[in-house]
Amino acid sequence: MEMGAAAHQAFQEADSPKEEPSVKVGKEEWDRVKSRLRTELGEDVFSSWFASVELEGEQNGLVILSVSTRFLKSWIQSHYGERLMALWREECEHVRRIDLYVRGAVRPKPAPTKTAAPNPAGNAAVGGMAGAAGLAGAQASENDQLGGSPLDPRLTFETFVVGQSNTLAHAAAKQVALAQPGQPVSFNPLFLHASVGLGKTHLLQAIAWEAKRSNPGAKVLYLTAERFMYSFVQALKSQSALDFKDTLRDIDILLIDDLQFLQGKSIQQEFCHTLNSLIDGARQVVVAADRPPVELESLDERVRSRLAGGLVSELQPLEKELRRSILSDRALQASRRDPNLAIPDVVLDHVAGIIRSNGRDLDGAFNRLMAHNQLTGAPITIEMAEQALKDLIRSKEPRRIRIEDIQRVVSKHYNVSRSDLLSSRRTRTIVRPRQIAMYLSKMLTPRSLPEIGRRFGGRDHTTVLHAVRKIEELSSSDTTLAQEIEMLKRIISE
Template identity: 55%
Template sequence: MDDTPHEAWARICRRLRAELGEDVFTSWFGRLELDRLAEPIAYLSVPTKFLKSWIQSHYTDRLAAVVGTEFSGIKQIVVDVRSSSRPGGTRSVRASDYLRAVPLDGMQGSQEGAVSRPSDPRAEAYASDAHKQGTPHAHESKDVESLGGSPLDKRLNFNNFLVGRSNQLAHAAAQRVGTASAGEPLLYNPLYIHASVGLGKTHLLQAIAHAASDVKRRVIYLTAEKFMYGFVSALKAQTAIAFKEKLRAIDVLVIDDVQFLQGKSIQQEFCHTLNSLIDARRQIVIAADRPPSELESLDERVRSRLAGGLCVEMGPLDEALRIKILEARITAARQIHPNFTVPPAVVSYVASVIETNGRDLDGAINRLLAHTSLTGAVLTVETAETAIRDLVRTREPKRVKIEDIQKLVATHFNVSKADILSSRRTANVVRPRQIAMYLAKVLTLRSLPEIGRRFGGRDHTTVLHAVRKIEALSSSDGNLHEEIELLKRMLLD
C-alpha cells in the first residue's frame, strides 16, 4: 500500500466518526493514538485505564474490523495505557488530530447509524472528561464530593407550577412527598415521574427539593450527569467510600433525567444507593422521559426497583393548560414591557396550534414580544401566525413504542407477538419480523443494539440486515411499499 500509516489512520478516524457520530467519537476516540504496527497486531494507546477498559468492553471488534480494512496484515488490536512521557522523538497519531484537520460536513451520525453506539453521548462525555489526565475541573470535584448537588432555580417551586388535567396527579404526588416532614410514613417511594421534554418534570423535581429543604430535611438534587461525574471523580480521587456514605446520609434524593445514566459500575452503584436509601426509609424521587420498563440502557434490577414505587406520567398539555401557561408568560413579560398586549383571540390561536410543550409556548411569547416591540405593529391572529410559523411546523411527532409496532405487525400479518420474538425461520414469520424491525428503526429513536434486544435478544447486525432488506424490497415492490406506509400511518395517527 502506497499510503503512509498516518494517511491510513486518518481514514480510519473519518470512518469511525461518520459511523459513531461526532459526540461519541470525541468522547471515546479523541485521545486514541496509533503507536505502531507489528503484523498481525496494531498497537494503540489511550491516556487512562478507564478509556482502555471502555474501548475494550464496547468497541474492540468494531475497531479491529475498521483497522483491518486499512492495514491488510492486521488481524488484532491491542489497546494500552500510555505513559505521560514518551521516549524522545516519538509522536503517535492521535484520532483527535483529524477532527481539526478533516471536517466532515453533514456526517454527524444519526441515532441508529452507529454500530454498538452507547445510548447517550452527553453522559459518556462527562465520564470521559472525568478521567482525562490533568483535568481542569478540580473545583467541580470538590463540590460534588461535598454533595452540593446541581443548582436549584428559586423560580421552580410549587407556587408557580400551573396545574391541569395532564399533570394533576404528578403535582399532587410531588407536593405530598415534598412537604412531608421527617418521621412521616413514606407513601410513595420511590416516586417516579416521566414525561416528554418541556412538560414540567424538572419544575416538579426542583419544587420537591425546595419544599423538602423548607421543612428541614436533608435533600440533594442531582442530574444523572452530575451523579455520574461525582461518582467517577470520587473513584479517581479514591474517595468513593466517603462519596457513598455522604450520599446515603441524606433524607431526600432527587435525580433528574435518569435515562442518561450510563456505565455498568455507575448503574451498580446507583442501584446500591437506591436499595440503601429505601431500606433506610429515605425518600427517592426520579424523573425520566419514559417509564422504567422502556429504559433499555439501564440494568434490569434498577428498572425493577424504580417500577416498585409510584410511577406517574405527565401527559401532553391540554389546551386549557396551554392558555394558562401563555397568560402567565404574558403577565411576566409585562413586568418588563408594560405595553405588551396580546388579544385573547391571539392567545387562543397560539394555544390551539402549538401542542408540543411549554418551551415552545415560551418561544411563541418571545416571538410575539419581539414582533410588537421591534415593529410597533398591533398583534392580530394573522401577524401571530407569521411570527410563530417555525414553531407550528416543528410539532413533536407521536412517540411510537416498539411494543406497539410488534403488536400491530403481528395482528396485521396474522401471527403472534411471540412468533416475532422467537427464533422461528419460516417465511410467514421472518417477513413480519423484518418489517417490525424496519419500522422500529424508522419510527423510534432506539439504536440498533436496543432494537435487537427488544426482538428476542438479537444482534444489531440482524436488525441492520432486516432494515436493508425491507428498504430494498419496498423500493421494488409497490404492494409492499403501500402496506408499510399503511402500518406507519396506523402507528402515527
C-alpha cells in the same frame, strides 16, 4: 445453615421491639460478633447480609437487632440464626433471646439545624422579598455543597401551572415535598416521565425548593444523570468513592433528572446500590426520564424493576386549556413588570391553538411576541403573532411511537402473536413479519440497534441490521411489499 429449635425460639417474630431499652449496652460484644462473622463468612457474604444490621440495645438477656427489609430478616433467621445466637452466647453468657425486627418505613428525622444568628435589623418578616431571596440562596448553596446540579429559583410549585395532563404528577410531587420527619413514605420511588418540555425538571426542582422550605433540616439533593456520572468518576479518580457513597446514602430526598442518560455498568451498579440503600432506609427517591422504566433498555434490569416498584406517573402532552392557562400566567407576570403592556385574549387563544408541542415552545413563542412588541413598537395582534411564530407552528404534534405499538400492529396484520415475533422460531410465516417489525422499529423510533434487538427476544444488533437491510432490499424491488410497509407506517402513526 438452618436454625435449630432453641435458636428459633430465641428470635421474636415481631416487626417492632416490644420494649425500648433505656440504656444501649453490648456494643463491644456486637463488634466482636460481627468481626467473627466477617472472618467466617468472608467480606462479600458479610457485606450482603450483615452490613445493615444494627444493634439497638441489650437488656436483661434480650439482644435487639434491626434490619432494613423483611427479606433480610427472614434470610438471617433461616440461614444464620443458630450461628448468630451461638456467637452472642460465647460473648455474653446471659444472652437468652435475640429480637430481630424490621426498621419501619418512616423518614428519619434530620439532624438539628444550627440556631440562626440574631438579625441586627430587628425582627423583620422572613416572608419578604429579601428573606425569600436569602432562603433560596441558602438552599441553592447547600445543594452545591452536596455536589448537586444548579437549582433555578423560578422553578417552584407556585410557578407550575396545573392541568388535566399533569394533575397526578403534581399532586404526588407536592406530597413528597411536604412530607415531614416521622411520616410514612407513601410511594418510593416516585418516577416521573414525559417528552421534553412538559414539566419534569420543573417538578423535581420544585420538590427541592419546597422540601427545604417546609423542613429546613432535611438533606435534599438534586442531580442530573450527567452530574451523577461525573461525580462518581471524579470520586474514583481521587480515591474518595467511599465518601461519595456515604454522602449519597445520607440524603433524605434524592432527585435524579434525565435518567435515560445514565451510562456505564459500574455507574449503574452504584446507582442501583444507592437506590436500594435509600429506599430500604425510608429515604425518598424521585426520578425523571423521557420514558417509563420498562422502556429504559440501556439500564440494568434490576434498576428498571426497582424504579417500576414505586409510583410511575406520566406527564401527558399539554391540552389546549392548559396551554392557554400557561400563556395567561406568563401574560400576568409580564403585565406586572410593564403595566402598559396589552395582550388581547384572542391572541393568547390563537397562540394556544397553534403551538401544540410543549411548554418550552410556549415560553419561546411568548418571548417572541414580547420582543417584537418592544423592539418594533408594533401592537400584539393575531397577524403579528403569525408572522413572529411562523417557524414554531406545528400542524400536529407527532405521536411518540413505541416498539410495543409496532409489534402489536405487525402481529395483527400478519396474524401472528407477539410472542412469535419474540421467539426463536424460524418459519417463513414468522421470520418475515419479525424482520418487518424490526425494520419499522428502526425507521419509526429513535431506538438503537442493540435496544431493538433486546426488545425482540434478546437478539444481537447484527440480526436487527440484517433484517433492516433485507426489508430495504426487498421493498425496493417488490412494489406490493413497499405499499404494505407504507400502509403499516400509517396505521402505526395514527
